Structure formats: structure tokens, C-alpha cells
Amino acid sequence: MSFNLHPLINNGITAGSSSFSGGKLSCHCKASPVTVSLTSNIAHNHACGCSKCWKPSGAIFSIVGVVPRSALSVASGESKLYIVDKDAVIQRHACKECGVHMFGRIEVDHAFHGLDFVHVELSKEKGWQEVQFAAFVSSVVEQGLVAPEEADKVRQQLKGLGLSTYDALSPGLMDAIAAFVAKKNGVLRESKL
Ligand SMILES: N[C@@H](CCC(=O)N[C@@H](CSCO)C(=O)NCC(=O)O)C(=O)O
Ligand SMILES: [Zn+2]
Ligand SMILES: [Zn+2]
Known part of the structure; x- marks a missing residue:
């Protein structure tokens, strides 16, 4: 039995194009959809199992990049957008009619300030960066989507697609957050991250 990880990756991962430079995201409303224009490809695209990222119906992961x-x-x-959780680090702007998250923005002092989180499955264009890794895998257990004893089967399925799995973000992104915090706390003066 396999898990419905996400329709974009269930049947394998399609490579993106390095020359691709953006497109349009549309929410699921048939009438008057919210649309968002992106003038760049995404980076750090990943499968996220956390409870806060938007997932299409039935999928246990979100696919999200910046x-x-x-x-x-x-x-x-724009008038249909609301902020799902004003107290979250990532303020997710969602359509109040269909519930789709159109973008997540960080307004506080944070390593990822200046980056917006988006779901490119909302676009018809092809060429978006492919999924690079799977994050917050154990969070699917937290939400009751997968039994604890099945968590390693989820990891095996992700690994079969060529994705490394983590229970936080990838080490590179966690190191970037850690370097930011260390600088903020005055215990690190300089780093390349
Ligand atoms: N177990 C929690 C984890 C939630 C979490 O920390 N999510 C990460 C990744 S979201 C995109 O990769 C995060 O940075 N969240 C900040 C925020 O959402 O504001 C859970 O599942 O809820
Ligand atoms: Zn909508
Ligand atoms: Zn997430």
C-alpha cells in the first residue's frame, strides 16, 4: 500500500527548468479566483508534513517553495484573502472561499524574512523547481494522518522518490536559521550563511 503523499510526487518527480522564470497561481474558486503573479522560479521546494502548510484534499504532505x-x-x-494565523511566523494568506493558501509571508525578524512561501501546483505552467527534500515528516503522525508505526513506511516511500527525509527542515535551512539566531544573540559575528 502506498500513501497519498501529494499528487505532484506520487508518480515520481519531474525535473524543473533552470531557465524558467515564473508564472501565475490561481486559487480553486471557479468564479473570480484569487490570482498571484510570480516573476521568479521558486527555491528550496520541499514536501512539508507540518500541520500549518496547505495540502490538497487527501494528501498528507504540502509542496511548498519560496x-x-x-x-x-x-x-x-485580493479582497478574498485573509491571514490564517496572525500569530504564526509565516502569515499564510488564504482565499476565504476555497481555503487555498496563496502565499505565506514573514513579517518578523527571521532568517527567511524577505521570502514568500508558495504552492506551485496552483499554476498551469511547467518548469518550476522540483521537490528537493521532505521536511517535518513526523508531523503527519502528530495530525493523526499516519499511525506512528507507519511513519517509517512514509519515509521509505519518500526515499524511493529520491528525497531525503527530515523531521525539521533540511540541515542547510536549519543551519541558516541557527546562524541567524546566533548572530542575533551576539554569539556569532560573521558566517557565509
Ligand atoms: N510540528 C509542527 C511543526 C510546524 C512547523 O514548525 N513548520 C515549519 C515549516 S513550514 C514550511 O516548511 C515552520 O517553519 N513553521 C512556521 C510557521 O508555520 O509559521 C506542526 O506540524 O504544526
Ligand atoms: Zn478561492
Ligand atoms: Zn509546513
């Missing part, structure tokens, strides 16, 4: 916030603009339907 763009510079300067590359994102709301093209239509």
Missing part, C-alpha cells in the same frame, strides 16, 4: 517577496504580487481577488 520566492523573493519582491517577485510576488496579487493580480486579482
